Amino acid sequence: MSINIGLSEQQRQGVVELLNKVLADAYLLLIKTKKYHWDVVGPQFRTLHELWEEQYEALTTNIDAVAERVRALNGYPLGTADSFLKNATIKEHPGDLPNANEMVKRLVIDHEQIIRNLREFVDQTSEEFHDEGTSDFLTGLMEEHEEMAWMLRSFIEGEALEGSGQRDKELVSKK
Ligand SMILES: [Fe+2]
Numbered sequence: 001m002s003i004n005i006g007l008s009e010q011q012r013q014g015v016v017e018l019l020n021k022v023l024a025d026a027y028l029l030l031i032k033t034k035k036y037h038w039d040v041v042g043p044q045f046r047t048l049h050e051l052w053e054e055q056y057e058a059l060t061t062n063i064d065a066v067a068e069r070v071r072a073l074n075g076y077p078l079g080t081a082d083s084f085l086k087n088a089t090i091k092e093h094p095g096d097l098p099n100a101n102e103m104v105k106r107l108v109i110d111h112e113q114i115i116r117n118l119r120e121f122v123d124q125t126s127e128e129f130h131d132e133g134t135s136d137f138l139t140g141l142m143e144e145h146e147e148m149a150w151m152l153r154s155f156i157e158g159e160a161l162e163g164s165g166q167r168d169k170e171l172v173s174k175k
Helices: 009-039 045-072 081-087 100-127 132-174
Strands: none
Touching: 009 045, 009 081, 009 100, 009 132, 045 100, 045 132, 100 132
């Protein structure tokens, strides 16, 4: 039985292609988040170890939702490591072991790249493909990445604030 949900074949294919890009990035980000959850050391170990566990669980749930949305549009999700690597826009950093701060920075960069992609896809799915359902779905996903990025960014910004607080004290003592 052929699908008849008010979207043309071309519209559905366009949306499926975008969703598969989202899926590929999400899978790579899941791998990177898990690896840092395992590798992280230092005074923030417990906080970051637990935060990344929460985040990779959320990413796992989202990955399933993206793949199943592809099926709901009668498409097929990517499902090989090779295809994820080829379609992802974020990059892996094989063979190195960064410190906790660098791990956080890299993941902020990845989340922000994904947020920028999603912002574009939200408009494209609505304006070019007239698929408001997917546009709404991707908006929710973007908001989740914005929240995850904020939590990670707060680590790095907290350090900058401590530094500037220290500078303020120095300025006061010189007066
Ligand atoms: Fe674990």
